[in-house]
Amino acid sequence: MRLSSNSAAGMRHIRRRLLAWFRSTQRDLPWRRDRDPYHIWVSEIMLQQTQVQTVIPYYERFLQRFPTVAALAAAPEQEVLRLWEGLGYYRRARNLHRAARQIVERQNGKKSGFSKEPSFWSALPGIGRYTLGAILSQAYDDRVPALDANSTRVLCRWFARTDDPRSVKAQRWLWATATRILPRRGAGEFNQALMELGALVCSANRPTCLLCPVSDFCAARKMGLQEAIPRKAAPPRSIAVREVAVAVQKAGSVLLAKRPATASRWANLWEFPHGEVRPGETDASAAERVVGELTGLRIAIGRHAATVRHGITRYNVTLLGFLARHRSGRFRSSFYSEARWIAPKELAHYPLSSPQRRLAAILLREEVRE
Numbered sequence: 001m002r003l004s005s006n007s008a009a010g011m012r013h014i015r016r017r018l019l020a021w022f023r024s025t026q027r028d029l030p031w032r033r034d035r036d037p038y039h040i041w042v043s044e045i046m047l048q049q050t051q052v053q054t055v056i057p058y059y060e061r062f063l064q065r066f067p068t069v070a071a072l073a074a075a076p077e078q079e080v081l082r083l084w085e086g087l088g089y090y091r092r093a094r095n096l097h098r099a100a101r102q103i104v105e106r107q108n109g110k111k112s113g114f115s116k117e118p119s120f121w122s123a124l125p126g127i128g129r130y131t132l133g134a135i136l137s138q139a140y141d142d143r144v145p146a147l148d149a150n151s152t153r154v155l156c157r158w159f160a161r162t163d164d165p166r167s168v169k170a171q172r173w174l175w176a177t178a179t180r181i182l183p184r185r186g187a188g189e190f191n192q193a194l195m196e197l198g199a200l201v202c203s204a205n206r207p208t209c210l211l212c213p214v215s216d217f218c219a220a221r222k223m224g225l226q227e228a229i230p231r232k233a234a235p236p237r238s239i240a241v242r243e244v245a246v247a248v249q250k251a252g253s254v255l256l257a258k259r260p261a262t263a264s265r266w267a268n269l270w271e272f273p274h275g276e277v278r279p280g281e282t283d284a285s286a287a288e289r290v291v292g293e294l295t296g297l298r299i300a301i302g303r304h305a306a307t308v309r310h311g312i313t314r315y316n317v318t319l320l321g322f323l324a325r326h327r328s329g330r331f332r333s334s335f336y337s338e339a340r341w342i343a344p345k346e347l348a349h350y351p352l353s354s355p356q357r358r359l360a361a362i363l364l365r366e367e368v369r370e
Helices: 008-025 037-047 052-065 069-074 077-084 091-107 118-122 129-140 149-158 168-180 187-200 219-223 283-295 344-349 354-363
Strands: 239-250 253-258 274-276 298-312 315-328 338-342
Touching: 008 187, 037 052, 037 091, 037 129, 052 077, 069 091, 077 091, 118 129, 129 187, 149 168, 149 187, 149 219, 239 283, 239 298, 239 354, 253 283, 253 344, 274 283, 283 298, 283 315, 298 354, 315 354, 338 344
Parallel strands: 239 315
Antiparallel strands: 239 253, 239 274, 253 338, 298 315
């Protein structure tokens, strides 16, 4: 039977095969164990640009601490960020927290706090078209698509779509097709099955077509194009960046500064003062300048104690950690919103970015001297 947009019988057969495969082979993921909209919402936000196995322990810790939307809304943002630490893309956590507060305020203390109306969800920060479809279909069985990278890849291969899936024309076709192929009932399960097929079988680089329950209907496989579809974008050219971060010590304490809410990266997280090394500077002179410019403190630079490498989009960052001693001056900054002198053991209570946390772990092994 040939897969065709005009073949209703073929599409019914595909649905039956795909759902049977999903029910027998799906991963046992904690957010699939109920249809609670809060659980689904939290999981979908965490899963954005993050692998499933990475998300699972964060999801479980997060719900243990914030079992309801009211508990999340009542929490300080710093605690939410601390629990999110390591997942990256911290704007997701801030949007989730803001949205929880909006829900609680909007519902005025009602028990559930949620509505199945699309307008309720689409008005919340951090809710895009995919997330809206995932929540509505999985929690309420609304017949709406949820199109992610995995299901996009599956649809492009099923129908041998050779153009760039990110183009306006392709996106229009993809969302229309994802809607058209949904069953009348069980849309949430079908959406998950389509994504699961992309994650486990119809993978990006080496699809295992022999394990696919619907490979007989795949136009790309029939044409031998399953590894060429969808069209892959050229990877962006990577750029090397060199930065310094300075652990300024005074009387057994270390200086920690809070990034502003308007920062493009790591907003409202804490850090050792850090910045980029300029052309012509040594690492040590850059460290001294960065502290002076960002905090107003005069310091005596000590030794280079740590190196942390990490990536941000197309940037490959080398972060050099220096120890330094406070010589004079009081904290003043036009960038950082505040700073605190804290005991090194207190670092665990502050939300830091992943590279700064790695740096802190190394520096904590160093003896803190005045």
